[in-house]
Amino acid sequence: MTIAPYPAARFRRLKSSAALRALSCENTLSVGDLIWPVFVRDGTGQRTPVASMPGVDRLSVDLLVEAAQEAADLGIPAICIFPYTDPALKTQLCEEAWNPDNLSNRAIRAIKAAVPQLAIMTDVALDPYNVNGHDGIVRDGVIVNDETVEALVRMALAQAEAGADILGPSDMMDGRIGAMRAALEECGFQDVAIMSYAAKYASAFYGPFRDAVGATGALSGDKKTYQMNPANSDEALRLIERDLREGADMVMVKPGLPYLDICRRAKDRFGAPTYAYQVSGEYAMIQAAAAKGWIDGAQVMAESLIAFKRAGCDGILTYFAPAMARALRG
Ligand code: PBG
Numbered sequence: 001m002t003i004a005p006y007p008a009a010r011f012r013r014l015k016s017s018a019a020l021r022a023l024s025c026e027n028t029l030s031v032g033d034l035i036w037p038v039f040v041r042d043g044t045g046q047r048t049p050v051a052s053m054p055g056v057d058r059l060s061v062d063l064l065v066e067a068a069q070e071a072a073d074l075g076i077p078a079i080c081i082f083p084y085t086d087p088a089l090k091t092q093l094c095e096e097a098w099n100p101d102n103l104s105n106r107a108i109r110a111i112k113a114a115v116p117q118l119a120i121m122t123d124v125a126l127d128p129y130n131v132n133g134h135d136g137i138v139r140d141g142v143i144v145n146d147e148t149v150e151a152l153v154r155m156a157l158a159q160a161e162a163g164a165d166i167l168g169p170s171d172m173m174d175g176r177i178g179a180m181r182a183a184l185e186e187c188g189f190q191d192v193a194i195m196s197y198a199a200k201y202a203s204a205f206y207g208p209f210r211d212a213v214g215a216t217g218a219l220s221g222d223k224k225t226y227q228m229n230p231a232n233s234d235e236a237l238r239l240i241e242r243d244l245r246e247g248a249d250m251v252m253v254k255p256g257l258p259y260l261d262i263c264r265r266a267k268d269r270f271g272a273p274t275y276a277y278q279v280s281g282e283y284a285m286i287q288a289a290a291a292k293g294w295i296d297g298a299q300v301m302a303e304s305l306i307a308f309k310r311a312g313c314d315g316i317l318t319y320f321a322p323a324m325a326r327a328l329r330g
Helices: 018-023 061-074 103-114 145-162 176-186 204-212 234-246 257-270 280-291 297-310 321-329
Strands: 034-041 047-049 057-060 078-083 119-121 193-200 250-254 274-278 315-318
Touching: 034 061, 034 103, 034 321, 057 061, 061 078, 061 103, 061 321, 078 103, 103 119, 103 145, 145 176, 176 193, 176 234, 193 234, 193 257, 204 280, 234 250, 234 257, 250 257, 257 274, 257 297, 274 297, 280 297, 297 315, 297 321
Parallel strands: 034 057, 034 078, 034 315, 078 119, 193 250, 250 274, 274 315
Antiparallel strands: 047 057
8 A cells, every 4th residue: 555645645636526536436335235124923914113113114924025026126135034923832942933834934935926036035043933032942041052953954944945045044053054054955955045144243232123023021031152242253253164164155244333343354354245234223223313313314324334335245134225225226
């Protein structure tokens, strides 16, 4: 890097007009970078606002299909489905997770039938189906790893069978990527992609999401025996390397903005398709401050999303996806 001494170098020259600013712009965000996380509920014609996430609703399958069509019309390449599960269906062994006709799998089928060009990503974790609210099976107060992996494989195969394009294991159990990849190959789903939630932190930024999926009251304790310590960074690289070696096609860092250093290190080290999840708490903070008139919500949305591109991400899961897609259209 060579920088001439002042006044030969004046950094203001390339900022002096919109044209020169455009020419010297290093990163761009496009609609093709966006994955839209959505919440599905039961019923017909049902739309329930999520109080802690202004602008986000839980939709019944019929309305979700309409929303998926709108997303596709905006050019958004993928949505990611999260179910709000009837508490009566939650059990100790989480059997509803691999029911071929569970809410999530019904939503996948309906969207695939109506909007086949839209890629569908899923959540592979047991928390929506678990009486304990944990991502894994709990025995005597312990989240048991290997038994959970077997359950996750069943769940993943049911999602692939329903038509999912990208599986998103968000559970943080050890060995799940390799087990899922082997099962997918064996069952003829060789083109189903895996986006591993590889570096997922034990974060308080997930609070509003747990409201959205009805897991807030259900969760006993915390997720620190499987999700990462926010103080760690080298461990994230080891987890990402491990998941790539086990057959992940894409890797994710989660949450987003507080962990941009992890995105950059991961991209520099592995050069793999790298994504960040701008999670519910990040969305809620921006929406809350904007509603108070303390920040310009539209500008902060765009600035927060370009930050991910600058940090090396190939794409972003964000609740702002439709709003950002509309803003990019102008
Ligand atoms: C759980 C899961 C969580 C999120 C996605 N999948 C929450 C958690 O780990 O407790 C959070 C997403 C968000 O906050 O927007 N498998």
